[in-house]
Amino acid sequence: MTTPPPTSASTFAINERNRVRRLPARGNYDRDTIYPIVDESLICHVGFVQDDQPIVIPTIHARIGDTIYFHGAPASRLLKLAADGAKVCVTCTLLDGLVLARSAFHSSMNYRSAVLFGVGRLVTDYDEQWAVMKAITEHVAKGRWDEVRYATEKEAQSTKFVAVEIESASAKIRTGPPKDDEEDYALPIWAGVLPLALTPSAPIADPLLTSGIAVPASVSQYRR
Numbered sequence: 001m002t003t004p005p006p007t008s009a010s011t012f013a014i015n016e017r018n019r020v021r022r023l024p025a026r027g028n029y030d031r032d033t034i035y036p037i038v039d040e041s042l043i044c045h046v047g048f049v050q051d052d053q054p055i056v057i058p059t060i061h062a063r064i065g066d067t068i069y070f071h072g073a074p075a076s077r078l079l080k081l082a083a084d085g086a087k088v089c090v091t092c093t094l095l096d097g098l099v100l101a102r103s104a105f106h107s108s109m110n111y112r113s114a115v116l117f118g119v120g121r122l123v124t125d126y127d128e129q130w131a132v133m134k135a136i137t138e139h140v141a142k143g144r145w146d147e148v149r150y151a152t153e154k155e156a157q158s159t160k161f162v163a164v165e166i167e168s169a170s171a172k173i174r175t176g177p178p179k180d181d182e183e184d185y186a187l188p189i190w191a192g193v194l195p196l197a198l199t200p201s202a203p204i205a206d207p208l209l210t211s212g213i214a215v216p217a218s219v220s221q222y223r224r
Contacts, residue, residue: 017117018170028171031066037114037171038063040224041092042140042198046070048081048088061090062135066166068116069123069132074160082120082162090116090164098194101178102187108174110193116169123161132161143218198224 012018012029020027028034038044038061047056057078062069068090072079082088097110123129133156137145151159178191200222203215 012169014170015168018115018168020170020172023172026172026174028173029169030171031169033173034114034116034169034171035063037094037112038068038092038116039139040094041114042224044068044090044092046078046082046088046090048078048086050077050081060136060140062132062139064131064135067163068118068166069135069161069163071132071136071159071161073158076160079160079162082164083122083160084120086120088118088120088164090118092116095196096175097196099174099178100191100194102180102184102189102191106178106180106184108178110174110176112171112173114169114171116164116166118164118167120162120164123163128163129156129161132163133159141218141222143216143221147216147218 010031012031012034014029018029042060043058044061045056045058047054049055055077059070059072059078070079070082074080092114094112095109096112099108099110101107123132133151134145137148177193180191203219205215
């Protein structure tokens with residue numbers, strides 16, 4: 001199996017690509033901060049340039065070490081370009097709350113975001129393909145891989161996997177209450193934070209589900 005390069009340091013070097021310019025105090029370059037954001041995000045957005053046209057595609061992903069993976073049909077333009085070694089930018093965002101200030105200007109959001117940069121490559125190693133398939137399945141619902149039928153060879157061959165080695169990255173995080181102008185604190189306006197979270201509702205069984213099949217742990221105990 002082709003394995004991702006080992007992590008050589010806990011922190012990404014700051015460069016012109018990953019430097020947080022707006023409110024740099026919110027920036028963070030530690031893998032231990034960046035990677036949990038990537039892993040918790042169900043969907044990422046991948047940006048690339050095709051024929052001088054910037055394009056951003058939402059997609060499912062999974063991370064193994066210092067590599068982030070995507071999958072899809074062979075006709076996917078994202079996968080085609082990434083497989084040809086295109087430079088890509090990957091973003092992940094988690095919304096933690098609405099920051100409601102006394103003024104519209106200072107209203108904001110509490111969030112955790114990560115921006116990753118790297119170059120794509122096509123995954124051709126058989127063992128790595130299966131490792132990625134498992135990682136993506138587990139990324140969506142932890143424990144699901146051991147509950148489902150594995151892909152057939154035909155299904156696996158109809159799917160393309162692309163890897164992007166993470167060359168540089170940064171996180172940007174906002175937490176805490178509103179920060180109003182000093183003279184606005186006396187205004188009779190409610191201010192504070194409305195927390196938000198991804199919370200699963202009661203599962204809805206497939207109408208064609210055979211009776212008597214219990215809800216598995218990957219569903220009943222689902223959490224990000």
